[in-house]
Amino acid sequence: MAPVRVIEGQRTKLTRVAHGIAYDPLHDVIIGTEPLAGSIVFFRGGSHGNVAPIRVIQGPHTSIHYPFQPAVDVKHNELWVADIVSHGLLVFPLTGNGDIAPLRVIRGNRTQMTGASGVAVDTDHDLVIASGSTHGAPAIFTFDRTASGNVPPKTVISGPSTGIVSGWHVQYYRGRIYAIASNHYLGASYDQGGFEPRPNCDGPLLAFTGPLGFVGVWNETDTGDAPPRAIIMGPASELLHPDGLALDPGHNELFASDSVRNGVFGYLVPDFFGGAAQR
Amino acid sequence: MSGNRLAVLTGLIGVAAAIAVGLWTPSHWARWPGFSWSGTAAAQTAAPANGPLARPKVMGNGERLVEADANGHPKGIKVALPAKFQALLDSYSIPGGDIMPASALCDPFPEFNGIAIDAKAGIAVLSDTNLKSVLIYSLAVQAPPGASNTTQYKGWVKGPNTFLSFAAGVAVDPVRHEFYTTENDVGDDVAGFPYSANGNFHSRVLAVPHGSYGIALSQRYHQMAVSIQHNAEIIFYRLQARGAERPLRSIRGPRTGLADPHGVVWDDAHGEIFVSNYGNWNQGYWDADYSGGGRYFPPSIRIFKDDSKGDAAPIRVIQGPKTQFNWPTGIAIDPVHNELFVANEAANQILVFARDAKGNAAPLRVLGGPRTAIHYPMGVAYDASHDQIWVANFGHTAVVFGRRDEGDTPPRRVIRNAPEGTPSAGFGNPMALAYDSKRDELLVPN
Numbered sequence: 001m002a003p004v005r006v007i008e009g010q011r012t013k014l015t016r017v018a019h020g021i022a023y024d025p026l027h028d029v030i031i032g033t034e035p036l037a038g039s040i041v042f043f044r045g046g047s048h049g050n051v052a053p054i055r056v057i058q059g060p061h062t063s064i065h066y067p068f069q070p071a072v073d074v075k076h077n078e079l080w081v082a083d084i085v086s087h088g089l090l091v092f093p094l095t096g097n098g099d100i101a102p103l104r105v106i107r108g109n110r111t112q113m114t115g116a117s118g119v120a121v122d123t124d125h126d127l128v129i130a131s132g133s134t135h136g137a138p139a140i141f142t143f144d145r146t147a148s149g150n151v152p153p154k155t156v157i158s159g160p161s162t163g164i165v166s167g168w169h170v171q172y173y174r175g176r177i178y179a180i181a182s183n184h185y186l187g188a189s190y191d192q193g194g195f196e197p198r199p200n201c202d203g204p205l206l207a208f209t210g211p212l213g214f215v216g217v218w219n220e221t222d223t224g225d226a227p228p229r230a231i232i233m234g235p236a237s238e239l240l241h242p243d244g245l246a247l248d249p250g251h252n253e254l255f256a257s258d259s260v261r262n263g264v265f266g267y268l269v270p271d272f273f274g275g276a277a278q279r
Numbered sequence: 280m281s282g283n284r285l286a287v288l289t290g291l292i293g294v295a296a297a298i299a300v301g302l303w304t305p306s307h308w309a310r311w312p313g314f315s316w317s318g319t320a321a322a323q324t325a326a327p328a329n330g331p332l333a334r335p336k337v338m339g340n341g342e343r344l345v346e347a348d349a350n351g352h353p354k355g356i357k358v359a360l361p362a363k364f365q366a367l368l369d370s371y372s373i374p375g376g377d378i379m380p381a382s383a384l385c386d387p388f389p390e391f392n393g394i395a396i397d398a399k400a401g402i403a404v405l406s407d408t409n410l411k412s413v414l415i416y417s418l419a420v421q422a423p424p425g426a427s428n429t430t431q432y433k434g435w436v437k438g439p440n441t442f443l444s445f446a447a448g449v450a451v452d453p454v455r456h457e458f459y460t461t462e463n464d465v466g467d468d469v470a471g472f473p474y475s476a477n478g479n480f481h482s483r484v485l486a487v488p489h490g491s492y493g494i495a496l497s498q499r500y501h502q503m504a505v506s507i508q509h510n511a512e513i514i515f516y517r518l519q520a521r522g523a524e525r526p527l528r529s530i531r532g533p534r535t536g537l538a539d540p541h542g543v544v545w546d547d548a549h550g551e552i553f554v555s556n557y558g559n560w561n562q563g564y565w566d567a568d569y570s571g572g573g574r575y576f577p578p579s580i581r582i583f584k585d586d587s588k589g590d591a592a593p594i595r596v597i598q599g600p601k602t603q604f605n606w607p608t609g610i611a612i613d614p615v616h617n618e619l620f621v622a623n624e625a626a627n628q629i630l631v632f633a634r635d636a637k638g639n640a641a642p643l644r645v646l647g648g649p650r651t652a653i654h655y656p657m658g659v660a661y662d663a664s665h666d667q668i669w670v671a672n673f674g675h676t677a678v679v680f681g682r683r684d685e686g687d688t689p690p691r692r693v694i695r696n697a698p699e700g701t702p703s704a705g706f707g708n709p710m711a712l713a714y715d716s717k718r719d720e721l722l723v724p725n
Contacts, residue, residue, distance in 0.1 A: 159363075
């Protein structure tokens with residue numbers, strides 16, 4: 001199946017393999033995070049072709065290093081961005097533009113969070129959910145939505161029972177956290193700057209090692225070494241090492257992209273959303 | 280990588296039809312001969328006297344990292360699921376499980392990416408980033424545009440021993456009859472093969488920085504030049520380098536003007552290296568202490584002296600609105616006629632410049648239009664034996680033209696890796712996903 005629309009071209013300011021995308025339903029805006037340019041780009045929802053973004057957040061005041069998943073909070077007019085290199089969660093005005101400083105940043109050793117790759121917002125309970133690592137182990141965190149600075153998390157889901165070898169993106173819906181366990185083993189051969197092979201490196205590692213990844217569902221109140229309360233995992237699921245995650249509760253559907261499989265898969269899972277159609 | 284596009288798909292609600300699954304699944308690994316995991320956790324606890332130290336033994340949730348011995352062959356890492364989690368799975372304690380998708384968008388056919396030609400040996404080598412493979416064709420292959428079947432290949436290299444993953448750039452060594460491919464994502468390697476390689480071939484692999492794209496070889500220097508998108512650099516290694524062999528030099532720094540470099544060409548005859556640049560730049564990606572923010576620069580082709588190193592300025596730059604650059608990706612040189620070919624990916628064109636063009640130069644010729652069947656051209660290569668150019672589309676075709684063809688000219692031949700009319704989702708490593716509730720569409724960045 002070919003796509004119905006493609007946004008592409010030099011004017012778009014899109015960069016290679018964006019690691020994050022979100023849709024703002026209130027303003028009908030597509031939001032992409034662009035790691036190779038350190039930017040966040042905003043397009044009108046119906047955009048097509050080689051179109052310029054309507055807004056771009058970029059510049060030295062933004063604190064953007066390597067942006068991953070964005071999350072939209074229309075209730076408070078805020079945009080969250082997980083930044084994997086700065087190990088933090090950045091908050092911008094949802095309609096922000098230009099070289100602007102974040103409204104808040106959650107970052108620091110007390111957060112126990114490094115390598116933030118995913119973020120989602122629970123505006124009902126004023127919480128923000130993030131995926132990353134804690135003390136070298138993959139983890140899912142919750143913080144107060146209005147938290148700022150070097151603050152401790154409210155909960156940390158991490159441990160062998162989680163089944164997460166490496167995480168990626170997260171979503172939230174009505175008290176539940178939906179998280180990708182990509183379970184990629186990423187053994188980079190070079191240092192972060194790409195200057196030299198890491199100490200003790202004697203060659204590249206075979207890509208896509210690691211156990212099968214999955215989509216897991218936790219309650220937002222879970223903490224510690226908590227297993228998922230539901231999963232999509234196994235050869236029939238077609239998932240190898242999933243990455244992106246999107247929810248359509250209105251149709252009881254959950255979608256996952258898998259960069260290794262190079263595909264997108266949709267699952268009809270009413271029980272994952274509480275049973276009845278969530279309209 | 281294979282494009283920076285944002286694809287929008289129709290909603291998949293209630294759609295049960297699924298495109299046939301791809302050919303590369305973990306279950307296939309067990310059927311490929313010569314591939315085995317060896318080594319034990321115990322072997323990792325003691326450092327060998329004269330070898331590399333083992334990778335970290337304990338990872339994440341306390342699970343053992345088992346590493347196979349290399350001895351010149353590709354090495355694998357086996358990472359098990361946490362035992363507690365595996366026990367939960369084995370007892371079927373977690374609701375859900377192995378749920379089949381109601382809808383699946385996954386191309387079962389290759390999708391071409393990079394291309395290189397050895398005219399003397401009579402082969403074209405094309406990378407495939409979808410099935411993680413390389414296809415080799417004869418330059419004389421019969422592929423009339425009207426033929427609807429897949430084109431016969433000479434070789435199809437794929438499997439875990441190859442170390443092919445997100446295969447991007449391709450280069451050929453006409454002296455040693457070897458070809459090289461780069462890996463644009465977590466592969467972090469350059470893999471080398473003989474021209475005769477086929478199937479699950481044990482490649483010679485070299486560790487390189489993350490985000491390698493283009494590659495070019497020099498017989499004069501016996502070196503390879505590799506573009507690294509993320510770090511905005513060109514990094515050089517010895518030809519046939521392997522393992523963790525250190526780079527010989529790199530071109531990197533603000534004076535270079537490198538920003539998201541893609542294609543690379545090494546012109547031995549003139550002592551020059553050509554690099555195509557998308558213009559995206561962000562030091563903060565790899566430097567946590569850098570606070571200067573990212574930048575967007577105009578797209579360009581930058582030409583360096585081939586002995587350049589460090590923060591070297593280019594000797595020429597082709598840049599400006601007259602160039603018509605629109606994500607200039609693969610590039611190639613015709614040393615006989617002194618021409619530079621550019622796969623202008625987002626404009627579905629091949630631009631032809633004078634080899635020594637500079638500044639805001641207009642192309643000598645532009646090949647593009649619906650009749651050309653040029654569609655997301657990622658790679659271009661010149662066949663001196665037939666005076667033709669091959670264009671690798673990101674998808675199911677490569678198209679062949681006469682060198683001087685221009686305008687909206689139909690191709691002379693169409694190389695197909697799938698039956699005619701097979702759609703392509705155009706996925707190139709989709710790592711994110713969003714749902715547009717207004718239009719009932721999925722947004723997939725690539």
